[in-house]
Amino acid sequence: MRPCATFATFATLALLALGTCLLPVSAATLRATLIVPADDARLERTRLERAYLGHPGGPAHAGVQVALDEAKFELDAAGAGVAFDPIGAASLEAARAAAQQAEKAGAAALLTDLPADWTRAVAEAVKLPVLNIGNAADALRQADCRANLWHLLPSERMRADALAQALVARKWSNVLMLTGPSASDATRGAVAEAALKRYGLKLVAAKPFKLSADPRERDLANPLLLTGGAAYDVVWVVDSEGEFARALPYRTALPRPVVGDAGLTALAWHAQFERFGAPQVVRRFAKATQRPMTAHDWAAWMAGRALVAAALAAPKGPAAAWAKALTGSELDGSKGVAMSFRAWDGQLRQPLLLTDGQGVIGSAPIDGILHPRNALDTLGADAPEKLCRARS
Amino acid sequence: MNRHHRLACSTLALLAGHALAAPLVFVSSEKDNALTLIDAATLTVQGTLPTCKRPRHMQLAPDGKRLLVACGESHAADVIDLATRKSVGRLALGDDPEAFDISPDGKTLFVSNEDEGTLSFIDIARGQKRASVAVGKEPEGVKVSPDGKTVYVTSEVASLVHAIDIASAKVVKNIQVGKRPRRMAISADGAELWVTNELDASVSIVSTQDHKLLHTLRFEVPGARAADITPVGIAMTRDGRRAFVGLGRANHVAFIDVRARKVTQLVLAGKRAWNVSLDKAEARLYVVNGLSDDMTVIDVAAAKALKTVPVGRVPYQAVVVE
Numbered sequence: 001m002r003p004c005a006t007f008a009t010f011a012t013l014a015l016l017a018l019g020t021c022l023l024p025v026s027a028a029t030l031r032a033t034l035i036v037p038a039d040d041a042r043l044e045r046t047r048l049e050r051a052y053l054g055h056p057g058g059p060a061h062a063g064v065q066v067a068l069d070e071a072k073f074e075l076d077a078a079g080a081g082v083a084f085d086p087i088g089a090a091s092l093e094a095a096r097a098a099a100q101q102a103e104k105a106g107a108a109a110l111l112t113d114l115p116a117d118w119t120r121a122v123a124e125a126v127k128l129p130v131l132n133i134g135n136a137a138d139a140l141r142q143a144d145c146r147a148n149l150w151h152l153l154p155s156e157r158m159r160a161d162a163l164a165q166a167l168v169a170r171k172w173s174n175v176l177m178l179t180g181p182s183a184s185d186a187t188r189g190a191v192a193e194a195a196l197k198r199y200g201l202k203l204v205a206a207k208p209f210k211l212s213a214d215p216r217e218r219d220l221a222n223p224l225l226l227t228g229g230a231a232y233d234v235v236w237v238v239d240s241e242g243e244f245a246r247a248l249p250y251r252t253a254l255p256r257p258v259v260g261d262a263g264l265t266a267l268a269w270h271a272q273f274e275r276f277g278a279p280q281v282v283r284r285f286a287k288a289t290q291r292p293m294t295a296h297d298w299a300a301w302m303a304g305r306a307l308v309a310a311a312l313a314a315p316k317g318p319a320a321a322w323a324k325a326l327t328g329s330e331l332d333g334s335k336g337v338a339m340s341f342r343a344w345d346g347q348l349r350q351p352l353l354l355t356d357g358q359g360v361i362g363s364a365p366i367d368g369i370l371h372p373r374n375a376l377d378t379l380g381a382d383a384p385e386k387l388c389r390a391r392s
Numbered sequence: 393m394n395r396h397h398r399l400a401c402s403t404l405a406l407l408a409g410h411a412l413a414a415p416l417v418f419v420s421s422e423k424d425n426a427l428t429l430i431d432a433a434t435l436t437v438q439g440t441l442p443t444c445k446r447p448r449h450m451q452l453a454p455d456g457k458r459l460l461v462a463c464g465e466s467h468a469a470d471v472i473d474l475a476t477r478k479s480v481g482r483l484a485l486g487d488d489p490e491a492f493d494i495s496p497d498g499k500t501l502f503v504s505n506e507d508e509g510t511l512s513f514i515d516i517a518r519g520q521k522r523a524s525v526a527v528g529k530e531p532e533g534v535k536v537s538p539d540g541k542t543v544y545v546t547s548e549v550a551s552l553v554h555a556i557d558i559a560s561a562k563v564v565k566n567i568q569v570g571k572r573p574r575r576m577a578i579s580a581d582g583a584e585l586w587v588t589n590e591l592d593a594s595v596s597i598v599s600t601q602d603h604k605l606l607h608t609l610r611f612e613v614p615g616a617r618a619a620d621i622t623p624v625g626i627a628m629t630r631d632g633r634r635a636f637v638g639l640g641r642a643n644h645v646a647f648i649d650v651r652a653r654k655v656t657q658l659v660l661a662g663k664r665a666w667n668v669s670l671d672k673a674e675a676r677l678y679v680v681n682g683l684s685d686d687m688t689v690i691d692v693a694a695a696k697a698l699k700t701v702p703v704g705r706v707p708y709q710a711v712v713v714e
Contacts, residue, residue, distance in 0.1 A: 070509075070529045070549060071529075071549070071550070073509070073526065073527065073528045073529070073547070073550055073552075074528050074547075074549075074550035074551070074552055074566070077550075077552065077566040078566075277530055277548060277549075280506055280507060280529075280530050283507060284507075284529070330571065330591070332548075332549075332551075332571050332572055332591050336622070336641075337591070337619045338571055338591040338592070338619060374617070374619065375617075376619075
């Protein structure tokens with residue numbers, strides 16, 4: 001699959017790709033290829049309009065482009081350049097082929113916003129560093145990890161740890177967990193339960209829910225029935241799809257808060273974050289894209305910033321120097337601390353924001369949660385767990 | 393303290409304020425649209441003064457009679473007459489002004505426009521923009537060289553200090569410093585530019601002759617990790633021998649021997665110790681604390697906090713008027 005010929009059907013992508021192909025690209029330009037699903041159900045109009053927390057707000061290339069545009073001054077000043085082109089892949093095989101093609105064509109890095117198995121296939125097919133900007137699956141950081149696979153988006157476990165820390169700080173210790181019917185819900189539910197255990201919170205009951213108006217299934221679908229008959233401090237809802245969770249707060253049998261995929265949610269970013277220069281970033285993003293910057297957009301923007309950092313560290317290359325600088329630099333992501341990649345699972349360590357969707361209520365790691373080296377490493381898998389064999 | 397006593401005290405303070413014109417500390421707070429006024433003698437809040445929206449950097453006009461307050465959301469500076477303590481005008485500063493400095497002849501104001509990524513030259517008398525120079529994103533600190541020939545501006549995103557020739561309004565050098573450079577000070581002899589790096593726990597010391605990096609001074613605070621040392625504010629004594637740097641989330645201020653380039657003392661302040669300001673006698677250092685909405689007053693000789701005074705919401709900077 002060639003970057004410039006395959007997806008005339010995708011207007012924005014085609015335009016962008018055309019732009020990059022026409023630009024004279026000098027030998028010292030760091031080139032990266034972003035691989036996304038050709039037909040992405042997450043980006044269907046009606047889905048985007050619902051704007052569920054923790055879901056993408058639009059195509060991933062926007063965040064990367066904003067990062068590259070805003071770095072123009074320092075790139076020019078250093079005589080460095082970064083070019084990137086997005087490619088749509090219709091299948092796992094197509095994604096793998098696109099990755100190999102990009103590597104052959106001289107790309108210094110790949111960016112992916114793909115399903116977990118596609119991401120893994122891409123990382124296995126190339127030697128290039130692969131920056132995962134859109135997939136939060138813990139498996140990609142653990143059993144399915146790869147030495148050349150790096151993650152900008154926080155993992156599900158990081159998000160669950162952040163929420164569990166918030167519950168500890170509030171002393172909301174008794175948790176009722178509601179989990180949806182999908183395979184993703186089952187995996188994420190297990191991750192959430194493990195976080196409860198890690199932080200000494202008590203799971204008072206775990207119940208499955210189902211979206212349904214069928215009176216025969218009302219035990220599964222009615223929030224009052226689901227949340228009645230138990231004593232708890234908080235309801236933790238695991239709903240990868242989003243529709244059930246959105247309507248759960250204020251409909252519980254007891255007057256208790258909801259956390260998880262609605263109510264209080266832990267995210268990499270929120271457009272209402274007010275500290276550390278975040279409003280300027282959000283404004284630049286909104287100016288370029290006419291939409292608010294989501295957590296996925298932040299991860300894409302950070303990948304762009306990593307590309308820029310690599311190009312600045314080695315303005316003339318070579319590719320090996322770029323690859324080293326790409327994941328070895330400390331990055332500034334307007335969250336108040338310098339962030340870096342964890343050697344043991346390739347994950348970017350970072351603070352998470354706790355939000356109800358309207359504003360930012362707090363951040364994690366929570367004050368007072370300690371770690372022997374870096375408090376950021378209380379979020380997600382830590383080194384001694386040795387969960388990624390490819391890196392140990 | 394009983395009621396009678398308290399009354400006597402406040403009357404005394406009031407009298408002292410009028411008769412001797414005790415120094416007054418003006419504090420801008422980003423979320424208040426007002427300045428907090430503090431009597432430097434009693435270290436008590438005297439009141440607030442309404443100003444423009446999101447006041448941040450403040451500086452005395454060259455005549456010393458007016459205070460200029462840059463307001464991010466009013467796109468202007470409020471001009472406050474110090475004798476009457478009233479706003480007497482506005483000076484347009486362009487989009488989202490953050491920090492500024494004034495040329496030694498007092499005619500031109502240089503302001504960073506955070507959103508636009510530009511440094512604007514403002515003709516103060518005419519109230520007009522004379523020039524605008526594109527710089528890296530999120531420009532912040534602005535400092536004019538004592539000879540009035542060069543203006544320096546930091547870009548937080550680009551981790552650069554831009555040296556701009558004032559006569560031609562052109563960038564002459566982009567100087568690579570630490571991550572997220574914020575504020576600057578110039579040594580008394582004009583030879584060194586000190587730049588605080590918020591995400592690098594350091595100060596970059598740059599030669600003003602050839603714009604080369606001379607030294608990086610790293611901060612260490614016992615019990616604090618490097619990631620929590622986030623220096624922003626910086627002040628230097630007139631003789632150029634001592635510098636003071638607010639260490640942000642490490643909640644301390646570093647006292648520095650400039651010649652030795654060494655930290656001599658660390659003084660505990662409030663949460664996220666931010667901008668620092670000296671009084672004329674250089675006897676006291678006023679440190680605003682961005683996360684505890686207060687200001688710590690430090691006795692410089694003793695290197696000890698005297699008192700912490702509540703100010704506005706998200707305080708940005710203090711200016712001592714005496």
